[in-house]
Amino acid sequence: MHKLRWDDLQFVHAVAEQGSLSAASRALGVNHATVLRRIALLEASCEVKLFDRQKDGYRLRPEGRALLASLKLMDHASARIRRSLDSTAKGIEGTFRLATTDTIACLLLPEHLENLRKVHPNVNIEVAVSNDPIDLSLSGAEILVRPGPDLPPELSGLKVGTVDFGVFGSRDYLARNRDRAITEHKWLGTAPGFAGSTVGEWQLSTMENRFEFSADSFLMLAALAEKGLGLAMLPVFVAQKSGQLVAFGDLAGRPETGLWVATHKDFRQQRDIEVLLEFFAGALRRDLGEGGPVS
Template sequence: MYDWNDLKAFLAVAETGSTLSAAQALRVSQTTVARRIAALEAATRLNLFERRQAGYALTPVGEAMLASAMAVRDAANRFGEAAGARSRDAGGTVSLTTMEIFAVTILPPILRDLRAAHPAIHIHLDTSDEPRDLAAGAADIAIRSSKQPSGGGLVGRRIADNPWTVYCSRDYADRHGIPHTRDELAGHPFIGGGGGVWEPYQAWLRQYGLEDSVVMRYDTASGLLAGVRAGMGLTVLPAFLADREADLIRCLPPKSEDTTGLWLLTHERLRHVPRVRTVLDFLAAELAKLGRG
């Protein structure tokens, strides 16, 4: 099988009549052009040129092969033009929806790097507490914490395990100690609320009879995170982000039933749209790095 670079050398020599002129056109050495011509003749078992003192001349076989070689070059050029057009189509706005607590912790540096790598793509970040309906076009991409995502036509991947468990700040631990069992949790104040995280959080408190331990509630997840960082008490957070908070300490290991997955999702009709595909692949790679960390 011939090498495409050998075929380019064949065309250049056929059009210029010499390996020197072909080398200048291709910006390679004359020796490289001669070597590629020899390699193409060996691969095809055809004598394509007559080597003359004045230069290279096509043999009758070479003349017969020239049209096919030019067709291959034309096809390659069309491929490059199509790829360039697709690359240009990768620009535009992509709407990304996720819980606020992910939007203010793990996502900013990832989106910064996405912007640097793909400046033609603009991200609209939606931190609504209610899951957006991707099928209805409410968002292009979703990052969700769920045991199993639901919704018609959703496609995507599970990026990482995301168990929920109890955290306190290092300052709080220094002053009040760290509860290491579920029985010890009842002796500590809890910070509640957190917008979109409150439903699974409240279910967790109810399961262990700790609803009355909530002494303060925030309306937003960023407020919840600020409260626990300040040492107000304990709170339940998704481990995917809380384990990366240098000021926080995990109080006890999560139970298997408290484990959800972190999912990266889109709708099947969008999965091959260039700008959406670009963002999906970028987010998947960066979030997977965090999951492995």
């Protein structure tokens, strides 16, 4: 058995889904004879009978049915590729409003917006930065990039990965306070607005909310930590971007949260917004380290 050509899989998928050679050939836009021969050749080279030949068509045998899930996955992926392809060909245009947090906006998005400009020159993005909870923040925005455990029911979107948190301080601060007990450290934390979130809970239990300074912005906290004013619990991508912060030991129970790119359910059918969702999802998924499945 040689290398497996995706073409053959496309033929198998079409026949499995359409139920007959002829129907598959019409769906693929080729002659039915070629479908017949390709399937026969594949089965021969794999030494596996995938279909039962019947008078009214081809029917999947059990050994073929085992492939069905993966085939459907490939089909969906190719459909997604096709959409993306002819949307960059035809080009989408217009201005869209994107709501997200300050960290994502300042640290992650600029590079992606630069790329978006190259792919879709006529798309304009207005970024609305806010650290308010996720419920209120669709105000006027079509696209939402938000951390959170899950998505409220009125939104539709996809999870692009998880945001891990860690405790960080400046190299300087950590050198000066190496031997200090955990409870004796100077803490930089989030204001009461984060109560109830996983980060808020962790700060309450570990730092007892006794903060040297507090702010409702991880960007601000990172800046404070860079100045050597104390330790802060930050998303690791924020600390990494800074370059001046180093991790503080290995504290147990560090929180994490999902990251979602979403839109209102009503918008989900619009082609341009769907394309933008997938663009940002793909880009951010790479940022967070290729984590998790796509669809």
